[in-house]
Amino acid sequence: MKILTAQQTREADAYTIANEPIESIDLMERAATKCFDWIIKNYSSETEFSIFCGVGNNGGDGLVIARLLKQANYKVTVFVVEFSDNYSSDFKTNLGRLEKVEVNYLNQDNSRIVLRPNIVVIDAIFGSGLTRPIDGFIAEIVHQINKNEIIAIDLPSGLFAEDNRENNFDNIVKAKITLTFQQPKLAMLFPQNYFFVGEWIVLPIGLHQGFIFGLNVTNHIVSTSDAKSMLKPRAKFSHKGIFGHALLVGGSKGKMGAAILSAKACLRAGVGLLTVHLPAQGLEIMQTALPEAMCSVSGENDFIADVPDLSMYSAIGVGPGLGLEKQTQNTLKLLIQNSNYPLVIDADALNILAENKTWLAFLPSESILTPHPKEFERLVGKWDCDEERLELQKQFAIKQQVIVVLKGANTSIALPNGYVYFNATGNSGMATAGSGDVLTGIITSFLAQGYSPKESAILGVYLHGLAGDVAKENLTEYAMIASDIIDAIPKAYGWIN
Ligand SMILES: NC(=O)C1=CN([C@@H]2O[C@H](COP(=O)(O)OP(=O)(O)OC[C@H]3O[C@@H](n4cnc5c(N)ncnc54)[C@H](O)[C@@H]3O)[C@@H](O)[C@H]2O)[C@@H](O)CC1
């Protein structure tokens, strides 16, 4: 699904109004009704709401929500934040439609409000029309409402939809929930903005699909239907050769577990055959833990010191538990030089690359690198904010012609053409030892099965997160461990299909 900029959203709104049988005022009614439906499902009729409305169309949404909540017998008070006397036309119309609701006007001379702590605030001061950071009396209002529980409409007021580098972070609404129209905004996907956005929920409002289809957009979010359309059916008369033969290179003394987790995930994700190349001491451990995996044994006992014959594999993943021994580093160099197709590179393999940056130029194109933020920093240096981090990620992917999977909440996947896909599955329970090894196994599995590198990265990250969500449901995000994510892969496949 495309992530439109605020400007593109305005164009899509305008195009929809011009080309569909819907008036602007009715589109507002539709959008606000979606919010109302969500609110009444999640808040009991005892709840008291104070709705803070600007005088643009975001405020117009707030007025419609006020009317609908009042009609449903909720206690509602409206505060109009008069930042201008130029009310939008749909705002005016909806102010006229509001009946039996107390309306208070706040402005430069009168910005004092008294809010009891149990009141739930609906924030409809600014949406995508914000043009400069909030200041003055509006900032004072924001500070006051931030003490209460807040549901933000479209965007938390004060947050720009894309780039907040020039913003004043003291004057932004801190929502618990953001009900956003049609698609998440880029800023909502940055960890730094979680503090303001809270959980976001997308409410489709039926913007013109043909128009959106034609837009050139670099940022995307992976939806369930995107994942579903990528997943290939398994033909009835299949044999294991059809689903590829993966090679995983990993493991060293004390770190065999990482290789096992990766190998097990690779098999669970559906590869036909798997060989693990590991140090001699790992042979018995692997064969006992995972009888389904074949083993290729390196000459050294404690670490990997040579590259096996690569001719029979359809994909290679390297890194889990690899260690940083000098001979292992040389092995990685040889692997990069000798592989004719993209590699999946993770963990210690990334750390070795960070120490030997000249090797980056020799990576097979479309190789998939899966760093967490610290590993990515070792590759590209420090950044000041999430916007800058995204820029570094894109530039790295374009320059090296690789796919960069930057792990975290909303893992982002940058492609060699500069396009970025954000993932929305997963939870904080996945911040646990071995979770990354599991991801490497899954992505390598998809590559081996014949998925393109782009599909392997996107689908791999999606399935990994979804399996994490299954595990959370069964075990809570406090108690789940990486093996649980592997065990949850079958059910996660069921959720996609
Ligand atoms: N047909 C549509 O266009 C739809 C729009 N919708 C709503 O409309 C919103 C966008 O509405 P608008 O474009 O009217 O924009 P907003 O309602 O976000 O606010 C726009 C006004 O705020 C002023 N402003 C911006 N930053 C300011 C600041 N820091 N201090 C003081 N004034 C400032 C602008 O000059 C402008 O007059 C969306 O976020 C969404 O909530 C929805 O109703 C769905 C349909």
Ligand SMILES: [K+]
């Ligand atoms: K808002």
